Amino acid sequence: MYYVVVYDVNVDRVNEVKKVFREYMDWIQNSVFEGQLTRSEKEKLEGRIKEIIDTSEDMVVFYSTRAEKYLDKEVLGVEKSPTGTVI
Amino acid sequence: MYYVVVYDVNVDRVNEVKKVFREYMDWIQNSVFEGQLTRSEKEKLEGRIKEIIDTSEDMVVFYSTRAEKYLDKEVLGVEKSPTGTVI
Numbered sequence: 001m002y003y004v005v006v007y008d009v010n011v012d013r014v015n016e017v018k019k020v021f022r023e024y025m026d027w028i029q030n031s032v033f034e035g036q037l038t039r040s041e042k043e044k045l046e047g048r049i050k051e052i053i054d055t056s057e058d059m060v061v062f063y064s065t066r067a068e069k070y071l072d073k074e075v076l077g078v079e080k081s082p083t084g085t086v087i
Numbered sequence: 088m089y090y091v092v093v094y095d096v097n098v099d100r101v102n103e104v105k106k107v108f109r110e111y112m113d114w115i116q117n118s119v120f121e122g123q124l125t126r127s128e129k130e131k132l133e134g135r136i137k138e139i140i141d142t143s144e145d146m147v148v149f150y151s152t153r154a155e156k157y158l159d160k161e162v163l164g165v166e167k168s169p170t171g172t173v174i
Binding site: 001004006007008028029030031032046049050053054055056057058059060061062063064065070071072073074075076077078079080 | 088091093094095115116117118119133136137140141142143144145146147148149150151152157158159160161162163164165166167
């Protein structure tokens with residue numbers, strides 16, 4: 001599956017969350033990652049993130065499609081990390 | 088088309104960008120909106136956002152799929168705005 005992850009996490013935990021995501025996915029912009037994950041990679045990643053976040057305060061969203069080709073991407077402005085097309 | 092928008096915009100412009108997105112889409116969390124847009128709504132929205140942002144510094148990403156059903160969504164932690172399922 002192809003994933004786009006966005007998160008809104010307390011400043012005390014956000015760096016640790018970012019470090020874990022960097023191991024599995026591509027950094028796109030502040031609090032946004034993209035990448036292909038197998039089921040087991042996703043489960044491992046999810047488990048590690050759950051250990052860090054406070055589920056009563058933080059929010060992490062995994063958007064996914066069966067493959068990257070099913071997800072169109074358009075960027076306005078500067079590409080903070082060159083993985084997509086620019087309008 | 089169903090859209091997820093994420094943005095990484097300078098603090099001087101971010102409130103104005105947020106205000107415009109609120110007119111067209113649902114606020115999900117910090118710098119993330121979701122919603123169904125027709126082609127003309129998308130064009131209008133894009134035009135208004137381009138007038139606000141500094142394209143040499145800010146980044147706005149429009150992810151889209153043909154319909155919401157093609158985009159799976161999983162939320163870890165608290166749902167900051169109740170439009171999806173929680174794991």
